[in-house]
Amino acid sequence: MKTRWLWHVLGLLVVLVLAWGAWGVAPAHAADPTPTPVITDDQVNAVAHTLYCPVCENTPLDVCGTQACAQWRELIRQQLQQGWTVEQIQQYFVDNYGARVLAAPPREGFWWLAYVVPPAVILAGLYILYRTMKQWYRPRQATAGEGEAADAAAASPSENAASSADDDYLRRLEEELRRRT
Amino acid sequence: MNATETQTPEPTPKKRISWGAVAVWGGLIALLVIVGLMLNRTQRGGVAIGDTVPADLEVTSFDGTTYRMGDLRGKVVLLNFWASWCTTCKDEAVALEQAWRMFQPQGDVLFLGLDYVDTEPDALVYLARYDITYPNGPDKGTRWAQTFRISGVPETYIVDKEGRLVYKKIGPFQSLNEIVAAIQQALEK
Amino acid sequence: MLAHIGYGALLLTFLLALYAVAAAVYGALKGRPEWVESARRAVVLTWPMLTLSVLSLVALLVTNQFQIEYVASVTSRAMPLYLKITALWGGQAGSLLFWSWLMSAFTFAVMLRSWQRDREFLPWVIVVTMVTLAFFLSLNLFVENPFARLWMTPDGRVIGAMFRPHGAVPFTPRDGNGLNPLLRHPGMIAHPPLLYAGFVAFVIPYAFAMAALITGRTDARWIHITRRWSLAAWLFLSLGLILGMRWSYDVLGWGGYWGWDPVEVAALLPWLSGTAFLHSVMIQEKEGLLKHWNMVLIILTYALVIFGTFLTRSGVLSSVHAFAQSAIGPLFFGFIGITFSISLFLLMRRWDDLKSDMRIESLLSREALFTFNNMVFMGILVVSFWGVIFPILSELVTGQKVTVGPPFYEKATGPLFALMLILMGIAPLSAWGFASAKRLGRLIWIPAALAVATVVVLVILGVRSVWALVGFGLVAFVAYITLGEFIRGVRARMRRGEPVHVALARLIARNRRRYGGYIVHLGVIMMAVGIIGTHFFASETQATIPQGGSISLGHYTMTYDGLQEFYANDGRHVARAIVSVYKDGKKVATVYPRRDFYLDSQQPMTIPGVRSTWLDDFYVILVDWQPISVQGATFKVYHQPLVNWIWMGGIVFIIGTLVAVWPEPDPEEAAAKRKKKRATRQRPVPRSARA
Structure with a gap:
């Protein structure tokens, strides 16, 4: 019983130390003859979650159930024990197993296109929308104190325009009711 | 890709060449080329029998x-x-x-x-x-x-x-x- | 024998479809209605014929005819009967046949409608549907034959062929390979047929659109005719997607429901364009506008249906959902190229005819907001399409595969989905033709204030994530507006002296499309609640514990009470853990996470144990990547707040769609019917002319 309690404290300490190390404050004196830190499954999964299984299609490494994935998770555990950062581990996986292990293409070279094209197309779409709207947009002449002019200026707060909102809806509804009944 | 290019609703009837149409056809052809090339790759494998294996591997x-x-x-x-x-x-x-x-x-x-x-x-x-x-x-x-x-x-x-x-x-x-x-x-x- | 019947029926249907196309074209061009009528009858015949073919395959499947290649590849003796039937769509060949069968069933239904007012559409609808059907049938006939038999060649290879290859002898394996275990889940049984039904049903509006383009009758008639078809297609597709999510949550054992897998996204694409279509057709119906755009959208939807099917079935994409590499790719590619080009050509030919005097009087009018909504859907579509196509592009250009996964999609589509939510909230408030900011402001200040109040309450309750608060605030805002619409309508009716429940029921019944739509919106809002909850507040942990040990996560604690191992009589070896779930120290449930190992296909499946409430799910997985023993086992536990809202939202969503799709006497049609009745009374129309 006593030893168990001790383990918990030790485990907590290890987590704290690791968190500290991950913070990047100090590059951790990993060379100390202290026993290698215990890496929890959660820490392994947190890293594995950012990676994709290199052999199964589109399965994150933390949820993949194959033997191969178990080996990779074990590898991640060892790398974490040796004090590697997440970025280092990711880089190792990319070097060894190709860029497809990352959840999204790396931002370099050709792969920039992945990030550039959608916004560009959307912007182009917006431009087309703008031009079309300009072509279509013919505001109603502000005759009855209603309309865009009134909105923009807000100077002529003719109450009848505002109160017509509800009335308009009800009128529509009433009309519908009359028509349908 | 062709999704947005087709959204050009400008009719531009007076011009002889409608740029919207050009863009749409271009997009369609580009898409077909990409898919076609990929399909070809899928079908024959990366290196087909008789091909020279890349020397820089x-x-x-x-x-x-x-x-x-x-x-x-x-x-x-x-x-x-x-x-x-x-x-x-x-x-x-x-x-x-x-x-x-x-x-x-x-x-x-x-x-x-x-x-x-x-x-x-x-x-x-x-x-x-x-x-x-x-x-x-x-x-x-x-x-x-x-x-x-x-x-x-x-x-x-x-x-x-x-x-x-x-x-x-x-x-x-x-x-x-x-x-x-x-x-x-x-x-x- | 059965195989020959099935194959023969398939071949005959193919010929019928080709004949129908030829006869319809001839009849239409030469103005010979009797040829069109003959084509129509041929079309009507395709469904019974294909039913015969499908039934033959089902009979082969349920009677363990393992000499048939397809049967051997998807069933095994140990499988229960219902799974043997559903194995019909468990493999490439069978699911193509099933697809064709659905396609002909829908076409059959369309053929039986009254065509009197739309005679000119008929031949072209026949052409489009039958060309599509013939194409899918040709895949079955010439490449992926579900009726092919197994043969052993003299050099000892086992091959599948319809007729005896030279020197080969029949070969019958003792047992089949069994259905992929992933497909043995109730969700997965219904998910593919619904998805296919959704895909196929979109062919019908497309066919009418093409008919409209070909004949030049480009008014809103084609939209009126196919309105319910589009809604039904959308219903099936939505249902298929939601069931797919549920299946993923229940079976894939990763605590998630949507992984932005390329195949999932490929199924989402037609849904996106279809949703945009459903909204923009309303503008054409009400205001006669956006005719071009509707054509573009329906063509795009059809194209995406075919393209998505191609991507998942040709081996170009690889994914958990994809079928194995297949030779159907080139045929599909040709079909895609031809249909896309013809559709585009037709559209451009009629471009000027489709012009309408589009006029937007206010940027807040309903038509303007609907246009923006369409743009948002197109934005999401662009992102998703690019995400699907990019790995292919990368492999072609750089020679390296890349994954385009959740981080890409979530960042790119997140803001667009938020924008969609806002538009969804505001658009129903705005009026057709003209709406001013002031008028809208009057309508939204109460919901906006309530939404702010909701956010304040959430902050007090301890929610600190800024983006989650923004999300919940938006959702609350839209929810209050949508509910407000119901309240306004009910109040208006109550002023006419109706009690609340009658007012509500009548309100919905009298305008099913409108209020059905709002119910769908409510469903979307509920799903958004679930998505925000799981996205921002989910947590997980994993540990190996001895029997009697426990793992804590948040308010929950689970204890490992024991493990049972046994063989199930359907060919599984089951390792089942007994786990007690405690919330705040009180026992709330016992769950049984398990790992099934399928002996026939030698594949493991991880089935979670879930304790589910409307507030959160506690989801336990028996992790199989470390040896499971009675002494100790590794568990992964997820806490998924609000995930149930997704499923409940899904149900509301479906109910809303059903309300909207439910036949409602169209005043125009009702009038026509009345007129017809009168006409019939005067002079009975001969049956043949009614058609």
């Missing part, structure tokens, strides 16, 4: 020797994709090693094991267990695998003395004879 074996495809002209090269986590690879491991020991003395045949997405300690255990003596190295960045577009492991490719692909086997070899026959065929070419 190289692998550094676990013991540190580097083999470059372009430097291996004049030898029949058997490329075997495998992994320690692969169960069917084990079925052919013994036969492959036997074949290697048969051909090694001749000097004009090289076996090259390409360890596909694996971890080094497990790979070394595997090599030791099956007493594999031909050079093996990790397929770094899956360069080889992507070039050949392998669909799994094991897969074996035989390249003739001129560096052309002459044989491919998806899945494990069933017998030593099958391996020997394939190599002999490549030697005779």
Whole structure:
């Protein structure tokens, strides 16, 4: 019983130390003859979650159930024990197993296109929308104190325009009711 | 892609050329070309029989020797994709090693094991267990695998003395004879 | 024998479809209605014929005819009967046949409608549907034959072929490979047929659109005719997607429901364009506007249906959902190229005819907001399409595969989905033709204030994530507006003296489309609540514990009470853990996470144990990547707040769609019917002319 309690404290300490190390404050004196830190499954999964299984299609490494994935998770555990950062581990996986292990293409070279094209197309779409709207947009002449002019200026707060909102809806509804009944 | 390009609702009836139409057709053709090329790749595999295997592929074996495809002209090269986590690879491991020991003395045949997405300690255990003596190295960045577009492991490719692909086997070899026959065929070419 | 019947029926249907196309074209061009009528009858015949073919395959499947290649590849002796039937769509060949069968069933239904007012459409609808059907049938006939038999060649290879290859002898395996375990889940049984039904049903509006383009009758008639078809297609597709999510949550054992897998996204694409279509057709119906755009959208939807099917079936994409590499790719590619080009060509030919005097009087009018909504859907579509196509592009250009996964999609589509939510809230408030900011402001200040109040309450309750608060605030805002619409309508009716429940029921019944739409919106809002909850507040942990040990996560604690291992009589080896779930120290449930190992296909499946409430799910997985023993086991536990809202939202969503799709006497049609009745009374129309 006593030893168990001790383990918990030790485990907590290890987590704290690791968190500290991950913070990047100090590059951790990993060379100390202290026993290698215990890496929890959660820490392994947190890293594995950012990676994709290199052999199964589109399965994150933390949820993949194959033997191969178990080996990779074990590898991640060892790398974490040796004090590697997440970025280092990711880089190792990319070097060894190709860029497809990352959840999204790396931002370099050709792969920039992945990030550039959608916004560009959307912007182009917006431009087309703008031009079309300009072509279509013919505001109603502000005759009855209603309309865009009134909105923009807000100077002529003719109450009848505002109160017509509800009335308009009800009128529509009433009309519908009359028509349908 | 063609999704947004088609959204050009400008009729532009007076102009002879409607840029919207050009864009739409261009987008459609580009898409079809991309998909067509990809389909072609999928259908024939990365390297088809008779193609020259890219010379710049190289692998550094676990013991540190580097083999470059372009430097291996004049030898029949058997490329075997495998992994320690692969169960069917084990079925052919013994036969492959036997074949290697048969051909090694001749000097004009090289076996090259390409360890596909694996971890080094497990790979070394595997090599030791099956007493594999031909050079093996990790397929770094899956360069080889992507070039050949392998669909799994094991897969074996035989390249003739001129560096052309002459044989491919998806899945494990069933017998030593099958391996020997394939190599002999490549030697005779 | 059965195989020959099935194959023969398939072949005959193919010929019928080709004949129908030829006869319809001839009849239409030469002005010979009797040829069109003959084509129509041929079309009507395709469904019974294909039914015969499908039934033959089902009979083969349930009677363990393993000499048939397809049967051997998807069933095994140990499988229960219902799974043997559903194995019909468990493999490439069978699911293509099933697809064709659905396609002909829908076409059959369309053929039986009254065509009197739309005679000119008929031949072209026949052409489009039958060309599509013939194409899918040709895949079955010439490439992926579900009726092919197994043969052993003299050199010892086993091959599948319809007729005896030279020197081969019949071969019958002792047992089949069994259905992929992933497909043995109730969700997965219904998910593919619904998805296919959704895909196929969109072919009908497309066919009418093409008919409209070809004949030049480009008014809103084609939209009126196919309105319910589009809604039904959308219903099936939505249902298929939601069931797919549920399946993923229940079976894939990763605590998630949507992984932005390329195949999932490929199924989402037609849904996106279809949703945009459903909204923009309303503008054409009300105001006669956006005719071009509707054509573009329906063509796009059809194209995406075919393209998505191609991507998942040709081996170009690889994914958990994809079928194995297949030779149907080139045929599909040709079909895609031809149909896209013809559709585009037709559209451009009629471009000027489709012009309408589009006029937007206010940027807040309903038509303007609907246009913006369409743009948002197109934005999401662009992102998703690019995400699907990019890995292919990368492999072609750089020779390297890349994954385009959740981080890409979530960042790119998140803001667009938020924008969609806002538009969804505001658009129903705005009026057709003209709406001013002032008028809208009057309508939204109360919901906006309530939404702010909701956010304040959430902050007090301890929610600190800024983006989650923004999300919940938006959702609350839209929810209050939508509910407000119901309240306004009910109040208006109550002023006429109706009690609340009658007012509500009548309100919905009298304008099913409008209020059905709002119910769908409410469903979307509920799903958004669930998505925000799981996205921002989910947590997980994993540990190996001895029997009697426990793992804590948040308010929950689970204890490992024991493990049972046994063989189930359907060919599984089951390792089942007994786990007690405690919330705040009180026992709330016992769950049984398990791992099934399918002996026939040698594949494991991880089935979670879930304790589910409307507030959160506690989801336990028996992790199989470490040896499971009675002494100790590794568990992964997820806490998924609000995930149930997704499923409940899904149900509301479906109910809303059903309300909208439910036949409602169209005043125009009702009038026509009345007129017809009168006409019939005067002079009975001969049956043949009614058609």
